[in-house]
Amino acid sequence: MFKILKYTFADLIRSRWSYVYLGFYLLLGFVLLFLNNDLSKAIITLMNVIVVLTPMIGTIFGIMYFYSAREFTELLLAQPIKRSHIFLGQYLGIALSLAFSLVIGLGIPFLVYGVAQSAEIWDFGLLLVVGAFLTFIFVALSVNISLRNENKVKGFGYAILVWLFLAVIYDGLFLVSLVMFDDYPLDKFTLVASMFNPIDLSRILILLKLDISALLGYTGALFQSFFGSGLGMIVSLSTLLLWSLIPVGLLIRTARKRDF
Numbered sequence: 001m002f003k004i005l006k007y008t009f010a011d012l013i014r015s016r017w018s019y020v021y022l023g024f025y026l027l028l029g030f031v032l033l034f035l036n037n038d039l040s041k042a043i044i045t046l047m048n049v050i051v052v053l054t055p056m057i058g059t060i061f062g063i064m065y066f067y068s069a070r071e072f073t074e075l076l077l078a079q080p081i082k083r084s085h086i087f088l089g090q091y092l093g094i095a096l097s098l099a100f101s102l103v104i105g106l107g108i109p110f111l112v113y114g115v116a117q118s119a120e121i122w123d124f125g126l127l128l129v130v131g132a133f134l135t136f137i138f139v140a141l142s143v144n145i146s147l148r149n150e151n152k153v154k155g156f157g158y159a160i161l162v163w164l165f166l167a168v169i170y171d172g173l174f175l176v177s178l179v180m181f182d183d184y185p186l187d188k189f190t191l192v193a194s195m196f197n198p199i200d201l202s203r204i205l206i207l208l209k210l211d212i213s214a215l216l217g218y219t220g221a222l223f224q225s226f227f228g229s230g231l232g233m234i235v236s237l238s239t240l241l242l243w244s245l246i247p248v249g250l251l252i253r254t255a256r257k258r259d260f
Helices: 002-013 016-035 039-068 070-077 083-112 121-148 152-180 187-195 198-210 217-257
Strands: none
Touching: 002 039, 002 083, 016 039, 016 083, 039 070, 039 083, 039 121, 039 152, 039 198, 070 083, 083 121, 083 217, 121 152, 121 198, 121 217, 152 187, 152 198, 187 198, 198 217
16 A cells, blocks of 8 residues: 555656645745735635635545546556555545645745744644645545546536535535524534534634634634634544545445446
């Protein structure tokens, strides 16, 4: 598995799209820090970019790599290697390469501007952790979709639909349900519903760490009132970890049962 992971990581990290991805965050980090003297404001702006862009890039990279490397994967399947090791190694290679580009791209500007000596170092570190979580989650979802759909057009369509649903449509349906059933106690429903969307959960987690009450919103305020900032962060991180592990378990199960 580690050899497959190493090969996939090296293959993707040399890709020009990885350099473009790294360069985008590098430029974004320098621009935001140049324009904002307050690091907290730069972190909030980056949060709004990361919670939408990182899942989209993870989804597209994951689905593109698995369809383009199908012949190589079939060659590996003919070798005496466990199926779970093949697909798990490829998945980790994709996710780690994207997470590496994210961390390096944002880490360099913040180190240059001296974030390591400021009080916002923990907020920035949490931002990178959340970005890495979202990368692993959506790469795993896209890999599951590619394994279950041989047709590339259908696979791409389903993957983009999943990202679009969690990034945009889910919030719209959630707000509509709150308006329609505003006469009922919806506190517990709101907490549970927010946990079913890793993008919303990531946003709440960062805002809880920043402790910005004006930007918490309804679900963030509920998290703070129910759990408090400390326990709320633990619950959010644990849920994001589950979001990362469950798709990987489904990936391994699909790889073992599917007839290639």
